[in-house]
Amino acid sequence: MSGKYLPETTAYVRITRQSWQKGLLEGDVKAGEFEWQFQWCFRRGELSVKPSSGRALIKEPLGRFLEQRDYQLEAGGDYDFTIRADL
Template sequence: MACHPFPQTTAYVRIIAQSWQEGHIRGYVCAGEYQWEFCWQFKAKKLHICPALGRALIKEPLGRFLEAQDYQLEPGGDYEFVIRAKF
């Protein structure tokens, strides 16, 4: 019996702004053929993503990534993470 790996897509994140005083990180994320702009309000643990097209695909995995990495992310930085789904 052959072993089939999980489908996966790499998401690429670019941080464009960060404010510890205001409690947010802004950036872009793209995965597959989709691209979104996001604002992670880490003090309130709220994630806003635009546009709405495909938002349901990225919101949960991006939120997990940002919660785990928010203190290590810097403006101008490029990051990536793997999503266990094919976009």
């Protein structure tokens, strides 16, 4: 058993816009002291995250979260997931 501490940060997601016809989800995500806006074109598998500050920390875990929960996410909904990093 390793005594290593694994840092964790909770990311909070709010879906602000959803269009099944366009294959699009938009929203905000907050983790630690960072805040971003994202647009996920799920039909094309494209995720854009703005601003660029801290984007490398959130883009991959946010993408996994969106792919795993895609049909459960609704506009106006609040969600969260854990990131294995200290933000």
